[in-house]
Amino acid sequence: MIGGPVDSPLRLLPGLLLSPIVTGNEFAASVDRHELLEITTSVATEAAELVSHRRREGVQVAATKSSLVDVVTAADIEAEHFIREELAKLRPEDGFFGEESDASPSRSGITWVVDPIDGTVNYLYGSPNYAVSIAAVVGDPSARPTAFEALAGAVVAPDLGKTYAAVKDGGAFVNGQRIQLGEGPSSLAQTLVASGFSYSPERRVLQAQAWLGMADKVRDLRRVGAASLDLCAVAEGQVDVYYEIGLKPWDWAAGVLVARESGARVGGKHLSEREGQSILTAGHPGVIAPFIDLLLEVAPPKLLASGKNTKS
Missing domain, CATH: 3.30.540.10 (Fructose-1,6-Bisphosphatase, subunit A, domain 1)
Structure with missing residues (x-):
């Protein structure tokens, strides 16, 4: 989880990471x-x-x-x-x-x-x-x-x-x-999803495969091209869920705090951390957990393990 108390990140797969884990003091x-x-x-x-x-x-x-x-x-x-x-x-x-x-x-x-x-x-x-x-x-x-x-x-x-x-x-x-987040969607079928694409052509192909796998399972897909604004869109309720793989701290440090303080859930179950790779999810509390399950179902394994040293 990011920017607040830990949201019980759990081990899922070797090499899969939620960026970052936060420690209070x-x-x-x-x-x-x-x-x-x-x-x-x-x-x-x-x-x-x-x-x-x-x-x-x-x-x-x-x-x-x-x-x-x-x-x-x-x-x-x-x-x-x-x-x-x-x-x-x-x-x-x-x-x-x-x-x-x-x-x-x-x-x-x-x-x-x-x-x-x-x-x-x-x-x-x-x-x-x-x-x-x-x-x-x-x-x-x-x-x-x-x-x-x-x-x-x-x-x-x-x-x-x-x-x-x-x-x-x-x-x-x-x-x-x-x-402040209001009432969110009641199902994945009503969930508007945002994401970003890598600068790497090879990884963009893998990301497109993930998009294709969820296209008939969510309301629609959005691509803005700025992680901070995607996170703020979650906070304003303009999208229900945002995810991206391979971001760096400067991409999300401020936006994650905006999303979290609006009531969005950042990170979630199934995700864990290991050096050099990152997966970020943020969304309405009612749909973020099933969305993560969907992401892990449709994303190519190579994509989930490809976040190392890559900025989307």
């Missing part, structure tokens, strides 16, 4: 979470304004990572640098763990987990479905297996006009309004 309880939330939201909003402005000027691809379609824009790099500098001014003893630059250790017990542009390909293509994602956590997000607890998080989608925010045990919000 007295330090987390002593931190001013609302101060962290204020910083998180403020810095994420400023960074979102920056990347939105840069897109209007014209997007420049600066590099590729895991494949030719896994791109980094100049705005990704600039935004992460901006976020890092702003956080260092406000909380110089904190650690930093971002997608586009080297990590720095924490001397305060707090680390900032940052994705400067989640949904970079959407950003490149002019889609509004991208966001700046920042979370303040306790623990070490770089450890394997991952073990940290998110205390505050913000996901800011400037071209959607939405700011999602959450504080541990304090609720989830969109544009300042509290969000």
Whole structure:
């Protein structure tokens, strides 16, 4: 489970992992979470304004990572640098763990987990479905297996006009309004499912096979292209379940807290953790367990064991 008390993760298959397992501690309880939330939201909003402005000027691809379609824009790099500098001014003893630059250790017990542009390909293509994602956590997000607890998080989608925010045990919000899951679907047949696809062509084929296997068993399938926004969509009730394989902490640290604080169940029975692989599920409490059963039934075994060192 992620971002709160452990949801009884159980061993299922060798090599299958739920990312991450969270451990609580007295330090987390002593931190001013609302101060962290204020910083998180403020810095994420400023960074979102920056990347939105840069897109209007014209997007420049600066590099590729895991494949030719896994791109980094100049705005990704600039935004992460901006976020890092702003956080260092406000909380110089904190650690930093971002997608586009080297990590720095924490001397305060707090680390900032940052994705400067989640949904970079959407950003490149002019889609509004991208966001700046920042979370303040306790623990070490770089450890394997991952073990940290998110205390505050913000996901800011400037071209959607939405700011999602959450504080541990304090609720989830969109544009300042509290969000709480309502009554969910009564069966898998009424469940709207979201997921993401890997940058690896080989893994995309396996993911498509999983989609095909569940297509006649759920209401419909959705693909947005930004994990943080998928998780926030769960929180708002825009989709009932989200799952993805092979994510990194910066992809979900803030979004998972938003989903959990809205009342969504993150993780669930059957899932466990092992170094280097990850499966993330989030959804309405009434359908998440049967959905996990369905996923494990239809997903190719090679896909379930393929999360190592891969970002979707």
